[in-house]
Amino acid sequence: MSRQRTLLVVEDGTEYTEALRSLAANELSASIELVRAGDAGEARRVLAEHTVDAVFLDVVFDRTPPERLAGDLEREILRFGGDRRRAERHLAENQGFYLVSELAPLLPGAIPVVIAYDFSAEPERLAALRRRCERLSGLADGTPISAVMESLLAQLTSGDTPDGLP
16 A cells, blocks of 8 residues: 655645645545645645645735745835835735745655746746756646646656656
8 A cells, every 4th residue: 555645735725725626536535635735834834744745836825915925025125115015916926936945945855846837938937946946847828727736646646756747
């Protein structure tokens, strides 16, 4: 019997988590533990309590209060010329990237991290983020989330580590 795999989903809503649950009702109860975190603090707690086999990150956290966002708000306020609202919006709209940087040192080994972002026009950004998180991958525009989740779940239930997602 293979060991149970843990997938951490970090999102400010529940869309990805609900999609996973609907796609894998049988597999989740048998071999995959699905754990959701709503912000950086919750994700850190999950990583302290669980051995995680893969991570899925949303990018935009516009439903999260600014004080719960990863990143240095004061530095961003200075960067945006003292405009607090613009700085908060920037952190919320780019939260997934801040999460990669903040969570990478806490992730066990070289586990795969998938972020809901298309890097095809920004290979330098992907390369920079991979210096922090070597198994980071993004999603091409138009990739149905169901295809990504099915691939991720299949690889987790097979005992392999996810790689080369669509």
